[in-house]
Amino acid sequence: MAAKKKRATNVQNDSWVVVAADSVIDTHSSDSDPAFVRLRNPSTDAASLYMLSAGDKQLFEVKAFEEDFHSWFVGQTVQRDGRLLFVTPMDPLYLILPYLSKAGKEGKFQPVNQIVMDEDFPACSRLLSCTRSLASLLHIAEEKEMGSLKFHRYSHEKTMIWLQKKVERTVVALKKKNISVGEGVKSTTYIRVKSESDHHEEDYLRYAHGLISEYISEDLSKALLSHLQLPELTSPKETEPPSKKRKLSDKPVEAGEDYTKLNSTDFARKPPKKMTAAQKTLSKVDKTGMKTMMSFFSPKVKAEKK
């Protein structure tokens, strides 16, 4: 075991299999490259890995889909790391929102480029270059124009309405994809249901709320829950033990969501993650900037955070 671990940490991973939106590789109109950047994750407040397209026009989220005991054959090579990364377009407003919300506490209208600044994540100002950013600010802020300058102030009411629309869109997609959202899902694996008639609207709403909550602060998540008129449930983590049935443990990845160490050691392999060994290995799990794909299979109740 010790030998295996040693070998695992020595192996430098230098290859990744990715499924990416076509717009990522469409670099013709720009003379720059797309890039992975670290930005502040609005849900965890820690660093996460995102991608900006060439010219910062579009923001992408990077998620890792991972199952135990998988590797790749790519052409005539073997790649030990069996993860599949998804790079999907992301609404930059989720990442801008925390800055506006924080500045909003002062109650003043301010130029947005003075609001979206972060010593720890200087790249955050690039979010304002995304095509959608400036136009969509009105979903979460009030706007004042003075001459050619625009000033913004965070609006909680508008934000709630915006987030509710996000939830509604997500409910539609969940229904369309027949994704099972019932209670049983949390304790087993993700299954496709053939008939959706037995699912209540509330299950969909809660599930969608859980998905959206991955992109907002815990406080906002709670506020959104009451805005949707859904009573708070007790955390499933309190009412049921971490399921052993679920082979795709996303726990170590959650614990590893301190993505701040993204340099040559990132993308390092994760130690084998049996549930029983999870605690022991928590301190050694990788610190990559990706969440597990599986996090979208179960709505998170953010009980463990803070």
Added chain:
Amino acid sequence: MGGVVSLSNTRKTAGTTSGVEEENTSCCKKMSCNASVIRVHVPPEGQLQRAPVHLLPCEIEHSGSAQVSQYFTATTKDRKCEKTVSFRGRELKGQEISCPQGYTGLVLKETNKPGSDQEDRTVKVSSVFDKLTYWNLETPPNSDDMIVMAMDWPELADAIHGPVQD
């Protein structure tokens, strides 16, 4: 051996791309390596190589070249709806799965690792794919396989991230 072909026309990237704000503060670089970016170099479309991609239901504790065509692909049996192959004496059942619409499979490779963490890193698109083959251990492929589910993520992500109506 075809497969992953490194393309030689990597741009001299040192400062040419978008990570500008990290570039011009070299004295603080050490402290802000946290903020460094990983550039993704995309070769011109005509130069993108294709390579077959297989997801195997086992961990192979090795990364590097392997005679995949000779010992794996060549022994694969392709029946109507499933493929089978014997790998290390175990029967694998697999099927091809396409990337979701609007998506492309990329294999990214880091070719020149920077000597220090003060330099930005670059990964290169070394090959592309439209479909991949995933293999189950003994279980016939079906729509509840995790990888099939995972391919739903982009559509769900679009609901979460797409623009809302006013």
